[in-house]
Amino acid sequence: MKRVNKLLSVFAAGVLFAGALAGCGGGKDAKQDAIKIGGCLEMTGGSASFGISSKNGIELALKNVNQKGVLGGKKVELVVADNKSEASEALNAMQKLISQDKVVAVIGPNLSSACIASSAINNAGKVLAITPMGTNPDVTVDPKSGKTRDYNFRACFIDPFQGTVMANFAAKEMGLKRAAIMIDNTSDYSKGLATFFKENFIKNGCEVVSEEAYLQKDTDFKSTLTKIKATNPDFIYIPGYYQEVGLIIKQAREIGLNIAIAGGDGWDSAKLPEIAGKEALNGTFFCNLYSPDDTSDLNKNFVAEYQKMFNAKPDVFAALAHDSAMAIVKGIEDAKSADPAKVAAAMAKIKDLQGVSGAITFDDKHNPIKSAVIIEHVDGKQTFKTKINP
Amino acid sequence: MDNFLQQFCQQLINGISLGSIYALIALGYTMIYGIIKLINFAHGDIYMIGAYFGFFATTQLGVGFIPAIIIAMAGAAIVGIIIERIAYRPMRNAPRIAILITAIGVSFFLEYGMILLVSPQPRTFPAVFSPTVYHMGPLVANSQQLVILISALILMVTLSYIVNSTKAGKAMRAVSFDADAARLMGINIDKVISMTFALGSALAAAGGVLVGVYYNSIDPLMGMMPGLKAFVAAVLGGIGIIPGAMMGGIILGVVEAMVSGFLSSTFRDAAAFGILILILLYKPAGLLGKNVREKV
Numbered sequence: 183m184k185r186v187n188k189l190l191s192v193f194a195a196g197v198l199f200a201g202a203l204a205g206c207g208g209g210k211d212a213k214q215d216a217i218k219i220g221g222c223l224e225m226t227g228g229s230a231s232f233g234i235s236s237k238n239g240i241e242l243a244l245k246n247v248n249q250k251g252v253l254g255g256k257k258v259e260l261v262v263a264d265n266k267s268e269a270s271e272a273l274n275a276m277q278k279l280i281s282q283d284k285v286v287a288v289i290g291p292n293l294s295s296a297c298i299a300s301s302a303i304n305n306a307g308k309v310l311a312i313t314p315m316g317t318n319p320d321v322t323v324d325p326k327s328g329k330t331r332d333y334n335f336r337a338c339f340i341d342p343f344q345g346t347v348m349a350n351f352a353a354k355e356m357g358l359k360r361a362a363i364m365i366d367n368t369s370d371y372s373k374g375l376a377t378f379f380k381e382n383f384i385k386n387g388c389e390v391v392s393e394e395a396y397l398q399k400d401t402d403f404k405s406t407l408t409k410i411k412a413t414n415p416d417f418i419y420i421p422g423y424y425q426e427v428g429l430i431i432k433q434a435r436e437i438g439l440n441i442a443i444a445g446g447d448g449w450d451s452a453k454l455p456e457i458a459g460k461e462a463l464n465g466t467f468f469c470n471l472y473s474p475d476d477t478s479d480l481n482k483n484f485v486a487e488y489q490k491m492f493n494a495k496p497d498v499f500a501a502l503a504h505d506s507a508m509a510i511v512k513g514i515e516d517a518k519s520a521d522p523a524k525v526a527a528a529m530a531k532i533k534d535l536q537g538v539s540g541a542i543t544f545d546d547k548h549n550p551i552k553s554a555v556i557i558e559h560v561d562g563k564q565t566f567k568t569k570i571n572p
Numbered sequence: 573m574d575n576f577l578q579q580f581c582q583q584l585i586n587g588i589s590l591g592s593i594y595a596l597i598a599l600g601y602t603m604i605y606g607i608i609k610l611i612n613f614a615h616g617d618i619y620m621i622g623a624y625f626g627f628f629a630t631t632q633l634g635v636g637f638i639p640a641i642i643i644a645m646a647g648a649a650i651v652g653i654i655i656e657r658i659a660y661r662p663m664r665n666a667p668r669i670a671i672l673i674t675a676i677g678v679s680f681f682l683e684y685g686m687i688l689l690v691s692p693q694p695r696t697f698p699a700v701f702s703p704t705v706y707h708m709g710p711l712v713a714n715s716q717q718l719v720i721l722i723s724a725l726i727l728m729v730t731l732s733y734i735v736n737s738t739k740a741g742k743a744m745r746a747v748s749f750d751a752d753a754a755r756l757m758g759i760n761i762d763k764v765i766s767m768t769f770a771l772g773s774a775l776a777a778a779g780g781v782l783v784g785v786y787y788n789s790i791d792p793l794m795g796m797m798p799g800l801k802a803f804v805a806a807v808l809g810g811i812g813i814i815p816g817a818m819m820g821g822i823i824l825g826v827v828e829a830m831v832s833g834f835l836s837s838t839f840r841d842a843a844a845f846g847i848l849i850l851i852l853l854y855k856p857a858g859l860l861g862k863n864v865r866e867k868v
Contacts, residue, residue: 367838394836394837395836395837395838396837396838397838397841399793399797401783401787401789401794402586402590402787402828403837404586404590404829405583405586405587405828405829405830405831405832405833405837405840406832406833406837408579408582408583408586408833409579409832409833409834412575412579425694425789428788428789429787429788429789432787432788436703436705436712436714437582437712438705438707438712453694453696456696457694457696457788457789459699459788
């Protein structure tokens with residue numbers, strides 16, 4: 183008898199909950215003439231900070247857009263679905279945005295694995311999804327057929343591009359000639375960057391004098407660095423993550439290797455100065471997608487407004503989500519329609535859209551051709567050094 | 573040739589400072605094996621716990637290097653005694669494989685328990701003394717490397733003194749030689765085993781603090797690899813033999829430095845574990861071990 187009661191109460195709770203949901207849906211119908219953009223974002227879970235920053239960036243972009251409105255004064259509205267930082271949940275969130283909320287376009291997810299998982303849904307629904315930070319090449323290109331996914335875009339450049347940027351910066355701007363490379367052998371990201379760095383550094387008439395490898399979680403690099411020192415380089419390229427990079431830089435300075443050291447966006451962490459030590463970091467550079475200290479007017483305004491709205495400095499996720507939203511709005515305007523398929527077609531043709539992280543033009547793989555920033559560490563602080571155009 | 577010699581000497585310096593840390597951890601392995609014939613796979617994690625004790629002592633209590641290392645050694649000694657009391661003592665008469673599996677369980681418990689307590693994020697060890705770099709001609713060494721070497725030497729000498737010249741050490745040697753006979757002579761075996769765990773754990777903790785100071789970064793899984801390497805060092809020198817562990821640690825450190833310096837850094841771990849395979853194949857008792865005929 184008791185069990186029946188329990189079942190009944192569960193059922194009753196279910197009915198109540200469904201009713202509450204229906205009520206929510208009813209409330210939203212009132213704003214039917216607004217254009218809806220979906221945000222399939224990491225609001226909870228391990229990467230929650232990515233999603234929260236992205237949402238802030240999008241909200242700021244839409245606030246500015248809505249002062250005028252698009253397509254003759256229509257407002258653009260953001261609907262966020264939480265993908266819980268998981269690929270499987272991203273699928274559900276994407277499905278909900280497309281079939282239930284009927285959004286025109288989706289921003290997100292940020293995690294490459296989640297983008298790849300949910301791409302089947304938004305391609306079937308013919309709704310475009312633009313990822314602010316999904317850097318894996320497979321996000322926009324189907325690795326099996328090698329064809330570009332029609333409805334997937336990204337606002338960031340893909341990883342290997344950073345290697346090219348750093349090679350050009352070191353060779354042309356810094357006038358360095360002899361590089362040593364240290365590769366994190368456990369990471370495809372690191373190998374990709376190193377390959378492109380080497381290729382382009384040599385193309386600039388320079389020399390790679392030694393190539394060494396390490397593994398994630400290694401702590402002692404002195405032997406390798408001693409070996410590198412003997413080859414007499416004027417530059418070390420370490421496209422790794424901050425934990426090992428911090429130790430490498432610290433130990434390099436300890437054995438008297440006081441030359442320029444550079445890497446990619448895996449360095450971007452407040453922990454790096456703590457691990458390496460502020461002094462050791464002088465003369466080190468890394469390449470990133472965005473710097474809040476970028477001196478363009480567009481970015482200065484963005485940073486000021488962002489600080490006013492959210493009381494924090496924008497990070498790379500906020501900036502790229504902001505630019506993603508701007509690209510979608512531009513797509514809607516160019517298509518002169520809020521039809522998802524037309525917007526996607528118009529977006530693929532965007533040329534030189536000025537964003538806070540640089541100008542965006544999509545290539546035939548839906549990757550943006552855009553500039554990168556070089557950041558220098560000065561007494562432990564990240565300082566904007568220069569912007570490198572592709 | 574000059575260049576080669578200079579490289580060789582520099583790698584020797586690097587190798588010895590790395591090796592003295594392996595030696596400190598290997599000592600604990602060897603002592604515990606010597607006394608209860610248990611490969612304590614949780615030993616690498618005691619080293620990690622020691623590093624965290626040192627970290628909290630310097631950051632929360634604001635003490636200097638020497639008090640921090642003493643606090644860490646005392647803390648880890650207590651943890652070692654507790655682990656022995658709770659996890660190993662009830663298994664004293666169980667088959668050896670069961671105790672070994674318990675040790676692996678304790679290792680996971682410490683690793684993931686610490687992740688729960690202190691988060692998996694690596695912590696940066698505060699600089700407890702400013703590093704000075706010494707140049708000896710073309711060779712470079714820094715004060716941290718010297719501190720590691722000197723601390724390791726002091727601890728090893730102290731340990732040798734305790735084991736060889738004190739009553740407690742005599743009891744330890746007696747238990748290690750023949751536990752049943754020792755009990756008949758009136759030695760409290762449980763107490764001796766507890767003390768062995770305390771000593772071994774304290775040495776590992778000292779290693780942990782030294783590594784924290786040297787590399788500046790600690791995390792809850794930091795004990796995995798050094799734990800395995802120290803095990804190799806202990807086997808290399810002859811497990812159960814205290815001078816063997818010291819020698820094995822230093823040899824292993826130097827071999828690793830030479831392999832990454834003259835071959836490739838990716839072969840470093842392969843070389844370390846290759847040594848384990850070779851020694852088990854050709855001299856299973858270790859470099860300092862004597863082949864003892866099994867009593868029947």
